[in-house]
Amino acid sequence: MNTRKLFIFVLEATLSGLAVAFVMILLFRPAALERHPSVSIIEAPAIESSDDDGGAAGRAPASYAKAVRAATPAVVNIYTSKTVTQRPHPLFDDPAFRRFFGEGAVPRQRNESSLGSGVIISPQGYVLTNNHVIEGADEIQVALNDGRSATATLVGADPESDLALLKIDIGELPVIVFGHSESLSVGDVVLAIGNPFGVGQTVTQGIISATGRHQLGISTFENFIQTDAAINPGNSGGALVNTYGQLVGINTAIFSRSGGSQGIGFAIPAQLAKTVMEQILEQGRVIRGWLGIEAQDISPALAESFGLDSTRGALVAGVYPRSAADKSGLLPGDIVTQINGNDVNDAKAAMDVIAAFAPGERVEIQLKRNGQLQTVDVIIGERPTPRSPR
Numbered sequence: 001m002n003t004r005k006l007f008i009f010v011l012e013a014t015l016s017g018l019a020v021a022f023v024m025i026l027l028f029r030p031a032a033l034e035r036h037p038s039v040s041i042i043e044a045p046a047i048e049s050s051d052d053d054g055g056a057a058g059r060a061p062a063s064y065a066k067a068v069r070a071a072t073p074a075v076v077n078i079y080t081s082k083t084v085t086q087r088p089h090p091l092f093d094d095p096a097f098r099r100f101f102g103e104g105a106v107p108r109q110r111n112e113s114s115l116g117s118g119v120i121i122s123p124q125g126y127v128l129t130n131n132h133v134i135e136g137a138d139e140i141q142v143a144l145n146d147g148r149s150a151t152a153t154l155v156g157a158d159p160e161s162d163l164a165l166l167k168i169d170i171g172e173l174p175v176i177v178f179g180h181s182e183s184l185s186v187g188d189v190v191l192a193i194g195n196p197f198g199v200g201q202t203v204t205q206g207i208i209s210a211t212g213r214h215q216l217g218i219s220t221f222e223n224f225i226q227t228d229a230a231i232n233p234g235n236s237g238g239a240l241v242n243t244y245g246q247l248v249g250i251n252t253a254i255f256s257r258s259g260g261s262q263g264i265g266f267a268i269p270a271q272l273a274k275t276v277m278e279q280i281l282e283q284g285r286v287i288r289g290w291l292g293i294e295a296q297d298i299s300p301a302l303a304e305s306f307g308l309d310s311t312r313g314a315l316v317a318g319v320y321p322r323s324a325a326d327k328s329g330l331l332p333g334d335i336v337t338q339i340n341g342n343d344v345n346d347a348k349a350a351m352d353v354i355a356a357f358a359p360g361e362r363v364e365i366q367l368k369r370n371g372q373l374q375t376v377d378v379i380i381g382e383r384p385t386p387r388s389p390r
Contacts, residue, residue: 120174181248
């Protein structure tokens with residue numbers, strides 16, 4: 001009997017101890033006994049869906065349909081044709097060859113056609129496109145998105161920026177709204193609209209990958225917007241628009257190893273296109289300043305040989321006779337460091353700054369000659385018009 005009471009006492013004590021321990025664990029919950037560790041995170045606020053205004057600050061638009069509806073009516077397809085004369089081989093100049101191949105000695109003509117895109121920028125019928133789209137064309141046809149078409153006349157072209165202005169005589173034209181290309185930022189969403197491969201008007205979407213791209217060898221004056229929106233042959237001259245359907249660029253070129261889009265496309269900023277267009281309308285051509293030098297960048301080796309502390313500046317490699325530079329006494333070997341008090345980083349920067357001046361303006365150029373700083377006053381000349389290949 002005593003043994004049984006002792007067993008019951010021990011059992012009750014054990015159960016009481018376990019109960020107390022369980023209560024203590026529930027009350028204090030030591031971190032070491034927790035099943036999952038606590039992690040602090042920073043979570044972004046929920047993004048609201050867009051409304052009818054195409055998206056506002058802090059909102060992600062669910063669709064770009066409104067921007068597309070605003071822009072696409074003003075984007076046109078451009079078809080060009082030209083007659084190309086195929087010259088006979090020089091061997092046909094030999095009478096012996098002509099005796100046996102008389103037909104081959106006659107120049108033959110064939111018709112070449114190409115396609116591209118353009119943007120209607122005014123109700124008066126002016127259309128912006130790339131110069132390379134219409135260069136050398138004998139006939140230019142413009143087809144609107146609403147099915148109408150017309151023969152276009154060339155108002156003027158600027159090969160050095162690869163822009164051209166056309167005019168069509170059609171009433172009630174849709175017009176695109178110019179955006180502010182200078183305020184674009186990397187990461188902004190953009191839409192490319194054009195006629196790739198002649199399949200018809202197509203819209204592709206991407207972002208701004210970079211701005212201010214240059215030294216690509218596409219044109220003389222380069223300040224391209226880079227985008228990963230798909231741009232293919234036929235898109236040239238078409239519109240690059242923001243999410244409000246406003247024009248921010250003229251699609252111009254792609255970087256591709258296959259001939260198709262690989263996510264690297266380039267567009268001329270709308271602000272530059274507007275400036276070129278205005279000059280063509282007012283003056284019939286684009287007038288730029290000209291110094292009359294051949295300039296090159298300063299490599300580390302050149303900087304060392306000239307005893308320079310950095311590679312900043314533009315080396316005068318040559319001076320054109322009777323040019324503004326020649327008249328002002330600039331010499332090969334001079335290093336241009338400043339123009340009107342603004343530092344010159346490289347040869348392209350020097351060319352762009354000079355081109356922005358009007359012919360006849362007086363400009364102060366700071367240069368290094370034989371290690372000594374000098375200042376020269378130059379009366380800017382007019383940049384010669386590049387010759388057309390026709």
